[in-house]
Amino acid sequence: MDIDILTLFPQMFQGPFSTGIFERAIDHGLVSINLHNIRDYTYDKHHTADDYAYGGGAGMILKPEPIFEALESIEMDVKLEAGDMPIILLTPQGRLFSQPIAYELSKYSRLILICGHYEGVDGRVAEHLVTDEISIGDYVLSGGELAAMVVVDAVVRLLPGVLGSEASLQDDSHVAGLLEYPQYTRPAVYREWSVPEVLLSGNHAQVSKWRREQAIQRTLERRPELLDKASLSLEERRLVERLLTSPLDK
Ligand code: 9D3
8 A cells, every 4th residue: 555645744654654563564665654744745946845824814824735735746637536535634524534544544555644734725735636535533633643653553454464363453353442451461460450350260151251241341331322333132132131130339
């Protein structure tokens, strides 16, 4: 997958993209990430990338020209490829990013991400260039860069060969819709706190049952809205009912 990122702060990406799964995926040629500095496409003496908002208001707005120019420099005929290549603006006004969107984006061979900064981006970018607008959540960031990294991370780990074992991905989908059960590793007793006994029993059926129950219980306590969409067996639905009438104290 080829990922082009347009940003005023390409340096921000250096740490994350040279570490861990990114580093490995890039080294193995599974993904190629190309950073483009929007300021390189400004042609006035002061390399002006932003300006005041028409109609007034505090804060600066990213100008349209450098963004259009940057995009045209990396993709000569954007319109030709349009349907086949998402051009994504990271913006607080975008659709809320989620695992299904990460999965959807992982199917493309090329993505273009545009990071806004300041108080926003000239509206013509969203209206005439961008094919998709994404937000990563209802909190205020200082720009689209960290959001782009979140999106790229979630997408890249889905690409074939990127994760060490495909088993981890299997697991993602297996428990999809529920929060994960708690996990433990050695030592079996730490500061007098023991790992749940069932996990040491070697009884795989019991372990599976316990984990599933833990996942359901946690989801009910922390993210009850997820249970509406989760696919639970009849017996598991009964467990939910039981927990609702007599919650286990914690
Ligand atoms: C005065 C209004 N501004 C502050 C509430 C609007 C505003 C403009 C630009 C708020 C944040 C930003 C910068 N954020 C992003 O570019 C951004 C973002 C975010 O802030 N939260 C979640 N997802 C994203 S994706 C891009």
